Amino acid sequence: MSLDRYIREVKDFPKPGIGFKDITPLLLDPAAFKSSIELLYEKVKDKKIDKIVAIESRGFIFGSALALKMGVGFVPVRKKGKLPGKCLSYTYALEYGEDTLEIHEDALLKNESVLIIDDLLATGGTAEAVACMVEKLGAKVSLIAFIIELEFLKGKDRLKKFSVISLIKYS
């Protein structure tokens, strides 16, 4: 199944000049959504993975389904102030300003192998921050997975320390 026809481009969102890749048509189609999870599963099933770390909030949609299919634990990374337990907080630079993400300190064990997942790879700044958080907790980044990759933003260069996969690429 060719998944790219389930991605809708919305012009000028969230600001003028940006063509936003909207995954909601894919989610709306049960066969396409199922296929996206199966394709991810095929790409990761032979890797050693103990936990899936999913980035709020679209990463949750794919991460939870993949964690269940793989039979591994699901760990949410959230915006500051949302997770109730003791957290590792990590602030990183955005194009304009900065953002802070949090992960529960007890969510990962030392030397566990982690798959990080989000819906879209743009410049890679958020995924890089999450990879850094995973490593600060003593775990290892086995793989970083995305549904969509905007190749022209060269996020993979920024993540070159890691194995990166994606299902749909825009060059």
Add this chain to the structure above:
Amino acid sequence: MSLDRYIREVKDFPKPGIGFKDITPLLLDPAAFKSSIELLYEKVKDKKIDKIVAIESRGFIFGSALALKMGVGFVPVRKKGKLPGKCLSYTYALEYGEDTLEIHEDALLKNESVLIIDDLLATGGTAEAVACMVEKLGAKVSLIAFIIELEFLKGKDRLKKFSVISLIKYS
């Protein structure tokens, strides 16, 4: 499997006097997370359901897995400004202040039967707002599902027009 032992109470979060029910230990345990989706599935499988409408962002975690298991489409309800397409916006009162949620106008068809899902039923204000949004789009609320219900907050009374289920109840 008794799921309540996978819920951690975090005292004084997000503010003093509140005992927050933390679902992350359940998500961290593959068997417990799988069991939660199977228990939801058993409760809903005989209902007519065309789409699952999930509330950002913890509702996404359970909604996506359940939508895949049921073979129905997944529709996210998000905070204002996050969804790129043409949206129905709905502002509703909170205990202090108000909040605005959005859903894509083309996500539901007239007369479709919808399951609304979120992780926790407290006073029911958010679920009531989402049910109203579903009906404004011409669809029907078949069921509202939660993992956790705080019975002492009487959210079910507020949602008495609807069928409501939950897996773990605190009285």
